Amino acid sequence: MSDDQIDGFNAWAEAVLKVVGVSGMSEEQVIPTWPEGVDGPALTVGMVRAAHARYAGGGEAERPLGAVHNGRVLMGGLENNYDFVCVTGPLRGCVEWAELQRCFTAMAEYIEHPPAQPKVPDGWKTIVQMNTDSYEGWCWIVHKGRVTEAYRDHEYRYRFGRHSQNVYMTECITYVMPWPYPEAPAQQGGGHE
Incomplete structure (x- = not known):
């Protein structure tokens, strides 16, 4: 993103987060950003907050909990709502699909419950x-x-x-x-x- 785009995003994100603070929206709540009838990807409060932290340079970016939530919803939708078939049959029986789910679950667990950072020794x-x-x-x-x-x-x-x-x-x-x-x-x- 260019500096102008980052500045524009930060201004928009600050306005959104101000409304979130006043209205008490949860981190998982989807922000309505798409016109009526357009089925765009869900954008949660947590996702906006994490992106704003990253682009505003306000320290360490927050964990992408909104992305974890959306990933789980999308993977469940793929498995339950579509008739994808692989060589071995339905998607839920596919080895690659099982491996993708295992990898995503491991990443999600790491994001949701990150390991504790070791204490920095005195003087270091x-x-x-x-x-x-x-x-x-x-x-x-x-x-x-x-x-x-x-x-x-x-x-x-x-x-x-x-x-x-x-x-x-x-x-x-x-x-x-x-x-x-x-x-x-x-x-x-x-x-x-």
């Missing part, structure tokens, strides 16, 4: 917290479960040394402890690099 920051910090210098990092020392430059890259060409992939770093650190942190699965 998550990589997300560090990305909002302008810190440049030496730090301990937990990289792929191992603790090592690295240099963080002004472009948020982590290296073995200040001028090293070996740059760590930040998605593999879980925690960072900027200098000065009290002592070498305990190893988390494999020794010191």
Whole structure:
């Protein structure tokens, strides 16, 4: 989406969410967005709230509970309202359909009941917290479960040394402890690099 489209969506979403707040609509309630007689996809309050959080940059986006609800409704409708047939017979006997349902159920459970985030050890920051910090210098990092020392430059890259060409992939770093650190942190699965 372009910046103008995002701005337009955010303005619309803020108006919708203002009405939702006044009227007390639930997160699963469908917002009437389609003209009479047009059968468009259902858009719930929860879906609008999650999209607005993502596009407005208001922190972490909410879990897509509306999408989970709609997915369950649509999958049930496909199985019960249509005469889809595969090689083995009706859709409900198809191996691929059973696997799709199993995969969707696993994703839905993860979205509805996400695992608890581990507590960040004292003195450490998550990589997300560090990305909002302008810190440049030496730090301990937990990289792929191992603790090592690295240099963080002004472009948020982590290296073995200040001028090293070996740059760590930040998605593999879980925690960072900027200098000065009290002592070498305990190893988390494999020794010191």
